[in-house]
Amino acid sequence: MATIYQDRVITAPVATPENQPFYDAAARGELLIKRCLACGEHHYHPRAICPHCFSDQTEWVVAQGVGTIYTVSVSRRVLPTAYAIAYVTLAEGVSMMTNIVDCDLDALAIGQAVRVVFKPSEGGPPVPMFTPV
């Protein structure tokens, strides 16, 4: 069995003062995450205050955009088209919720290597999704 990915309408994320740089970068094709200048840890989703040490000294960094699938589920009876929701663990160590796209959804597996792609949202900024390497 194969379930080939089909594009769907993606609900636009609402940019906020705290996450605007993330979506500005997405429009340029870059995946931004946050790193703490005090403890050195990366975190996701991005916040003004580090969730690991609570320092207010955090900076945006461009992620490599590669990672592995931590978990994935293909939802078949939620939308008219099947889609794969996942958590991907980035090379920087943080995991993010995402969709896996542009592939056979039935062939996806935990541990699989993926890279970021950006998909347009409906009336908003593009959102980072991932596809098998």
Next chain:
Amino acid sequence: MSLKRQACIVGIYEHPTRKAPDKTIAQLHAEVAHGALADAGLSFRDIDGYACAGDAPGLGPLAMIDYMNLRVRHMDSTDTGGSSYLIHVMHAAEAIATGKADIVLVTLAGRPRSEGSSGTVPRNFGANAPDVPFELPYHAVTLNQYAMAAKRHMYEYGTTAEQLAWVKVAASHHAQHNPHAMLREVVTVEDVVNSPMMSDPLHRLDCCVVSDGGGAVILARPEIARSLNKPVINLLGAGSAIKGLNGGDIDLTYTAARFSGPSAFAEAGVTPADIQYASIYDSFTITVIMQLEDLGFCKKGEGGKFVADGNLISGVGKLPFNTDGGGLCNNHPANRGGMTKIIEAVRQLRGEAHPRVQVPNCGLALAHGTGGVISSRHGSATLIMERA
């Protein structure tokens, strides 16, 4: 101070409706309050504390206390989704133990079935919820977020679809005796794994029902409880915790029950092996397996083996669970199953469960709830109760 034996559950009521398009949510709250007062043998004027969560309309306690015309000195609107009501019980016991209340009412009610709300619709709390922009575009719904936790649990521990199915099988064996249950047909492991795949690895029969309805509990000081005509049910211990995504350093194989459970057991001075009956939140089959592990009924990763072969079926297995049929078969009012978990545990302790599922001489029971979403943000709460 300890909450051990500081407060008793004196009234319970589960609304018999499973679909109520002809009733308002406020009305359902008042009807379950009415039922619990009758069960306790108390008047609404006896109530001096009230709690409800986000299923209540308006500003919760403000709307409902005015609507029911209660006069209270303790109020609580803690909202951790479906586990809220167990936390309300804990807070009510704290208020009673410290003299801030004598008799506390907790209500839950909702109409998701009439309103078309289910676990396949994204929860959009608005852009001010900091996680929403990073989850809504991916069409995260309750169903697929529990599926992701199940998938990882299978990957790490070898849990199987058949083991998940056993949870539903056990619930269905109990629901056959509950005339109010939405799904009363006994199902087999094969029925579950052959039902339509919703979001792998969860099949349709791995999911709870969507129902209207509600429930209420009333707590009171032990002296008051002893003056009433029902068996005295003591709260022995309680615990609560919230687990999130830890800044992106995630582990989706456990729940906040890992923290709420030991807290409740320590306060009660008992161990999982002492528990004769357990109400375990069953939004999905995986929820039960993970919580049983986290509460210490088995080792981490062995929940699948623990639930297999009917081990949760009353009269068959070692740990009878959800003898009303639970969320998987009976009801899941307001998409929040914590209240009915408390109610069935109290029925068991009173000896009021259906005779075919009643645990003989049930003296010690646990009720556990999980609210929110197991693979992102959720609140867990554990109550341990005894028949005095």
